Amino acid sequence: MTLTTIADDSLFQPLILPHGPKLKNRLALAPLTNTQSHGDGTLSDDEYRWLTMRAAGGFGLVKTCAIAVEERGRGYPGQLGAWNDKHISGLTRLAEGVKAHDALACAQLSHSGPRALLNRIGVVAEPGNEVRELSNEDIATLIQRFVDAAQRCEKAGFDGVELHAAHGFLPAQFLSPDINTRTDNWGGDLTNRARFIREILEQIRSATRTDFQLGLRLSPERFGLRMAEILELAQTIMVSGVIDWLDMSLWDVFKHPEEIEFADKALLSWFAELDRGQTRLGAAGNILSRGAALWTCRGFVPLL
Numbered sequence: 001m002t003l004t005t006i007a008d009d010s011l012f013q014p015l016i017l018p019h020g021p022k023l024k025n026r027l028a029l030a031p032l033t034n035t036q037s038h039g040d041g042t043l044s045d046d047e048y049r050w051l052t053m054r055a056a057g058g059f060g061l062v063k064t065c066a067i068a069v070e071e072r073g074r075g076y077p078g079q080l081g082a083w084n085d086k087h088i089s090g091l092t093r094l095a096e097g098v099k100a101h102d103a104l105a106c107a108q109l110s111h112s113g114p115r116a117l118l119n120r121i122g123v124v125a126e127p128g129n130e131v132r133e134l135s136n137e138d139i140a141t142l143i144q145r146f147v148d149a150a151q152r153c154e155k156a157g158f159d160g161v162e163l164h165a166a167h168g169f170l171p172a173q174f175l176s177p178d179i180n181t182r183t184d185n186w187g188g189d190l191t192n193r194a195r196f197i198r199e200i201l202e203q204i205r206s207a208t209r210t211d212f213q214l215g216l217r218l219s220p221e222r223f224g225l226r227m228a229e230i231l232e233l234a235q236t237i238m239v240s241g242v243i244d245w246l247d248m249s250l251w252d253v254f255k256h257p258e259e260i261e262f263a264d265k266a267l268l269s270w271f272a273e274l275d276r277g278q279t280r281l282g283a284a285g286n287i288l289s290r291g292a293a294l295w296t297c298r299g300f301v302p303l304l
């Protein structure tokens with residue numbers, strides 16, 4: 001870890017994003033599922049307090065927990081939802097409450113796919129709800145669910161949304177050559193396996209206002225992923241300009257990759273060295289001190 005002087009204020013420099021308002025500093029609250037909202041996905045006072053207190057505490061960007069874009073795509077009880085217009089009033093209150101503290105409000109959009117723990121959320125597994133290969137029509141419907149949820153969040157006043165494509169949830173499952181054994185346009189080579197994510201991002205981008213912010217969260221390893229492929233995907237998406245930020249969920253920013261071929265330097269360094277275009281790069285995991293935050297910030301973000 002780099003030693004820093006007390007006078008170093010790098011973490012508190014504003015950060016300009018390609019779309020929409022800037023962050024007042026380099027600190028973002030990672031999305032944290034806290035199971036505090038209501039069973040039907042509407043906002044609770046506890047969840048409102050938890051997130052607005054983080055905004056009051058000074059984060060430049062506050063991300064919600066993973067918000068389910070489809071009722072049967074929930075992974076946890078008490079998870080926020082954006083699958084229905086009934087969620088908009090709570091989301092509006094939340095976005096207003098976060099933005100009142102001069103923080104950007106971002107809704108993380110998620111679908112748990114086969115990780116949707118149906119028994120935990122009270123949905124009975126019925127024909128049509130079991131784990132099976134998706135038809136082309138199912139995939140088109142799912143992409144539309146993400147777009148509809150993004151538009152609800154836009155209507156609610158959020159500055160933007162982030163696609164949760166990490167941790168083995170549905171978008172991440174498409175990416176995995178172990179899990180995704182399809183032989184059509186949605187499986188096979190990396191371009192095909194990444195198509196679900198690309199389609200969601202591109203369709204949200206064209207369905208929302210021009211200053212709406214769009215982020216992507218990826219995991220670099222585990223969950224059947226290949227480091228080389230995630231590096232290639234990160235690079236392609238960042239230079240394409242479709243997203244404002246890529247957030248790498250590393251669990252430990254100092255960790256070295258599991259794959260021997262990449263093990264000689266930290267996960268963080270591999271991603272920091274990619275060409276980012278105008279896209280901002282963030283990371284989460286074990287950043288527990290000012291020194292660790294500065295080390296991460298220096299590695300990732302050229303200070304303006």
Ligand SMILES: Cc1cc2nc3c(=O)[nH]c(=O)nc-3n(C[C@H](O)[C@H](O)[C@H](O)COP(=O)(O)O)c2cc1C
Pocket residue numbers: 030031032033034064065066108164166217249250251252284285286287
């Ligand atoms: C209780 C808990 C809930 C989480 N929920 C989410 C989530 O909803 N979406 C997500 O992308 N990551 C989620 N994560 C991962 C965190 O965003 C973060 O990447 C991870 O906790 C590592 O960062 P930390 O060391 O600062 O905690 C969760 C982690 C924990 C411990």
